[in-house]
Amino acid sequence: MLSLLKAAWIIPFCFSSLPTALCVPFNSKARSPPARDFFPRGLRVGTELDTETGDFASFTLDDTSLIATLDYGTERGGYPFFLVADVSQPVQIEVKYSESFVGLAQPWADGPYPFSTGLANSYRVETFNVTSPGRITAPLIQGGQRWESIRLVTSGSITFETIGLEATVDTTEIEDFPGQFSSNDEQLNSIWKLGAVAASTACVEEGTQLATWEIDPVTGAFIRSQRASQTLAGPLYSDYTLSFDTMIDRGGVWWAMAFPLARGEGLQLQLISDLPEGSTFANVNKTQTPANSVLLSYGYDFVNQTTLTSYYLDTFAVPFAVAEKTWHHVTTALSPGGRLSVSINGQVVVDISITDYWTPAPVSFTGSFGFGAWQDQAAYIRNVSVSDTINGTVIYTNPMTSVDVLAEYGTQTNLGSVCLDGPKRDRLVWLGDFYHTARIIGSSTSRFDLTKGTLEFFLRTQIANGEMNIAPPMGYDPSITAPFTPFGSYGLSDYQLLGLDGVHSYIRQTNDLGFLRETWPQWKLLVDWTIGKVNSTDGLIYVPSAFLGPSQAGSAVSCLAVQALQQLSELAQAVGDDTSKSRCDAAAQALSDAVNRQLWNEDLGVYSLSTSDKGNFSVAGIAFCLASGVSTQHQTARALAALDGLSLSPGYKDSTAASSTDPTVVISPNTNGFLLDALFKSGAYTTGHQLIKSLWGTMVNNKQTSSGASWEYVDQSGNPGLSYFTSLAHPWGGAATYVLTEWAAGIRLGPGPEGFGYKHWIIAPEAGLAMGLQTASARVKTPAGFLAVEWTKSSKDEVTVRIDAPPATYGTFKFGNETKSLCGQIQYTLVRKISS
Template identity: 55%
Template sequence: MIVKRLARFTIIALEGALASPAVHSRTLKSADVFLPVGVGVGSAPQIQTGRFVPFTLDQIFSVATLDYGVERAGYPFFDVSSLSGPVQIEVKYSEPFDGLNHPFGDGPYCYSNQMGNSFRVETFNVTSKGRLASSLLQGGQKWQSMRLLTNGTISFSNVGYEATIDTIEPEGLPGQFSSDDETLNEIWKLGARAATAACVDKSTQKAIWEVDPVKGVFARSLRPSLSVKATSFANYTLEFDTKIERGGSWWSVAAPISGSAYTMLLTGELPENRRFANTNTTLTPPNTISLGYGVDFVNQTTLASWTLDVFKVPFPVRENTWYRISVSLSPSRYLSVSIGSTQVFNVSMTTYPLATGAFSGSFGFGAYQDQAAYFMNAHVYDTINGSTLYLNNLTNQDVLAEYGTQANIESVCLDGPKRDRLVWLGDFLHTARIIPVSTSRTDQARGTLQFLLDSQLPDGQLNISPNLGYELKSTATAFAPSGSFGLPDYQILGLISFHDHVRSSNDLDWAQSAWPQWQKQIDWLLRRINNSTGLVTLTGRFAFIGAIDGGSAVSCAAVQGLNGAADVATGLGDTQSATRYRTAAASLADAINARLWNDKSGAYGFSLADLEDISVMGTAFCITSGVASSNRTARSLAALSRLRLGPGYKDYTQLSSTDPTVNISPNTNGFLLSALFLGNASARAGELIKSLWSPMLPGTQARNKTAVGTSWEYVNSVTLQPGLSLFTSLSHPWGGAPTYILTEWVAGLRPAIGSKGFGYRRWIVAPETGVQIGLKSASAKVVTAYGGDLSVEWKVQSGKMHVNIRAPTGTDGCFVYGDKVVRLSSKSVYEFSVDIPV
């Protein structure tokens, strides 16, 4: 046996047989529900709640506040035990408590159709006892309020959600971590629960449109969902029939699948006997067409939207009456809308400087908050020559796939459960590593990667954020005009995720079947290496992790991705590709060290054009990729003091350190954690984990308003509150890096380097870094691909470490502490003690 020490890793050069990945799976049952743990009844939302008991709403105690304890997701239901007569109730949903005090909750979320309710407020007209259920899911929330809008009383025996995610708690997951530091134990749960909330099983996110063979598509409380067949249309006229069932009818034109569009809302006459008591007639005045640009008619913090104009319809718009709508886009940038033979408006977009989008892109149909409408007989033709581009009566179930409204066809992991409910390619990187140490849902990780592969373009690129409801295999190229292939560095992050999935799961059968597609993506990346500089040059407007041309972060991440791909190639027996990828990675690493290292500042420069500035991502990836030598690693970590701000590190030195609006990213700081541990900066890594992730835990009343048991998207550098206000996702697995870091670096349990370590066939227990951050004991458990769990438990007493390791028969490993290496083989239980420095 040959043992080689390299950057705190131990590589064990032993051959191992292939094994299938172990899969933890659990089918949701109809009885799987989430129930509130607390309720408070009063005249306004209240953060202090008592144990849940049945409750009554009346004119004095009109508001109930429901606390679900942690992040939950599902279809809301309300069990009405009694009522005095027909009443109306308004229900709000929110991750942070303060969302209950805002008119739209913590939404709306109209960036894409979300495969759920686009709004965080819904209103019900209750006329009888029994179960009242919502037809649209709410993807993620901790808080809920119920307000009685009308006279009368209503009593509830129960409320809750029919679960659309696994109901298992972190304590019951296959993967586990524990230590003598309770704060770290709770931080580990943040990422575990975030992955549980964001990863959904096949068909759990039900179709959001109903299709009637006579009346066509029925939509309610949904952003207009767009036809995948029209993404390249331009300067067209759209005609369709619509019937308002309640409130109004909403449609979009010149729209990308996700993002800003020209959007029009026809509001009906809102008859008194049909309108809800909370109807906002200022936002949606009766008998009008509102014209907007953006993703909605109201702003969503980072997604600006505008109501450009409101046009009066010169006759009453009746509910349950069919109207023929015509929307015309002309090359001269005039937009006109007619109802039947009556033109309501014909305006030039040059008079609306905020409307910057071109007259190209798809069209779609929906309904605004608490509104519902039917659509049928869609006809699209060229505005100039009248040639037909599209015909569909919208009465066939096939429209669900075309408009991205069908139930999810794959088990996948979303960016977050309440917002950005898309399958983001680059953001999956942390999730791909959280899954193996917590949920062990290999099927969900594989499903995510396969879903992304299904979106591949002929040149090898993958869609960076595909929507759940579309069929991607046959329509991938249709998304290209909409910007779905932007952020080119996400291709690299996706490639790293592929390796990390195979590394933990040994999912080589699937990897073999998908290998030609991954090779096509790798070839795309290799073509991006600039012949002149030897560095990566991407095309596009910008990259997420750093400079798009000759940047340290992008180039070092590419080295990591290529070396990971070489490991997979080795595992698949493709030695030719493995050699090719390693050679390219080595050449790229040489160019990075020759051109991007700034010896004066002791760090890798931001880019060739800016060697003075540095970034978290450049520092992190240049270390974790192995590009940096031990000396340059130490110097790079010392230079991080230039980035230190509040609870963590700002992304770039270009960002102001005195601007109170600057946010700290748990995502990018999560990349840094691995680099700190690799670079012998364990104490700093431990301090970063606590300073940045502790604000996400409950404690003070202020913390309880925003602690939902999961990892956040951003943290404000000054207030330590969510960084994007109500818009912030408080359940984002991209911010959950400590979950796998604590298992791999604090408990010290991780796969060995290279293909020999795939699925934990070869493993390492290296707990020294856990001791260095002050722990006296820790334990961790993971599921292997070799027929059982791998676990470690260690405890420090009187200068000795007592170790208990349990491993599946047929796996081998090493215990490493400083210079001590204990080889472990041929047993299922290892118990021993070693002397350690005091």
């Protein structure tokens, strides 16, 4: 397709830089106008990038003002659009998107992101050719950004009236969230917003993340700027030959083979066109993608991006011009013994042994295949067939001309309202990460519909033994599970346990017992699964793999399992399943006893990493053994003292097995978030306060790296921990949000099923006072209305606490040694003397 436009404008928008290029109006997105757009809050126009922006106004780029820096103020996401008021001649603009300002200076901004397709642009740089005034809307989502830059890459001038994002996430401003927190400490107020913003941008409604491929009944699938998306049909194809027809609309076409389904490393190939002058962008790197060539790599992509390692293997010249807008037939054969060959229009271009190239591990010729397009590329795919390389038997055919292709290749509009790992990267529905997200939602956005939608999405992926897909993609039907099971999608067994906290949080916050009763048979499968992982010899948890620590006889996973069983017991009680409650209670107690018997290290005063590694310990092990109540008061005090052995500015390293002198060791706000919650539950308010300030403070202190949302990792200098790859809107890093609500302001759910839906609530300002706060307030949404607290410390060493309570609920006020029942009113005022 040669042009893009917004349906309401019907304005030609050409990819060619020449006035004579063919321009065809095309409605690239049949979507309704968004309820609201996001607009930049700051603008700077000049010759270089600059964080010091002024108010946004219409502006012009020309040979004296080549680049504009735009600041949205906080994390946003959607379809970029540009309202062009005037253009002197056809010009090209290069647009970069980044969560951090510093990412704008990089060749690929803060991308690319080939870990998953994510129903978004895999690249953070895109180029537009503009020939006339009007509104231009990018065809693919940019999932999350704070910063944007626009650079003029050709001669001429262009004037922009408006720039923004057609919102694909909740547009509610943070000050309008149902949940709120405030105090006299402005840094803490900014920190509270981090998790709230991350959750609001990482959670998306059904139908908002639109299909990324366009299907034409004649020309097939039109694909651009997206990592190769794989078919569900051939997850275990081996030694096969893939054939297809392609018409390159611009730049080239990408296909992947022997690729583990949905994510992972595989063979990547690109066919580059003859890059004609009339339709090739001025900023194309022709050294990296030379004209008339086939590129071969192994891994995720053709370039490295931090943890997504790619191994560029070779470039092969095509001995003829690969014309654009002309159909070409491509055949790629994977043969036994590691032979790979590629033919273009019947002419062999590649014929190699893959073993002649260095890769970190032997390259498998087994796995799915798929199609994509590299940055700023676009191509059509049709008439796909796969045959057995040995005997020629045809095992797959698809003309690629039916919309059913979108479901098969996982590029259809999102099927559920779900919460993602992060809005810009790893745009998958991660089970374990939802632990923090669900609690953040209860303290801030109150989008319980998205919490419920996420849980429903996970349940649709459940297999017979009770396990759920730990990271289902949005674009595939989650109920189609078989193709995903061989490739680690049901790995990281502790994510099953972390996921249980999500349903427990949802039921506690909403008291949605109808949903719980309806889905209880599925949650009961996880009761059986969890109890079944208890080893009969030592009584500890043994699972195939784990994220938080050793998977066999480890303190983190075993104590997490205790917590999960306790939560399942509460849920069983709520639905009247006494048998399951008794099983969970007995299993939790037995496992707790085994942990203390097998893993408590009296010499170190802490829980050992595992029975096979008694000398090391971890943040997660301490966090879950304390939070679950496994530890005694004596053990809790000693374990808190042992934290010094994990201290590594600006937080705590994951375990003592990680070297404190290795500058590449990063700090995880995820695991530190588990610890933060445990610190406050254990009364270690000063330590918890210090951790909030030091770790989460880094996320708000530096304008060049701040996104307004919580980060995935932090390095020892207080910068994003995985360089530009780091997700800077990751709800798993936002635990400080709910901890500040629950402890600094002191507004919490009552214990057990009686507390579900805040039928019983707790107000306790003691932790906030211990943090040195003078005032604090918070509000949460309950099924019966809002519950709010505001307390103020006076110069008389008194604290005045005002509570607004929903009707037909009751509360408990806790202060020092006092416990006071509150019932029968909707407003309370209490004044208490603060002990010296």
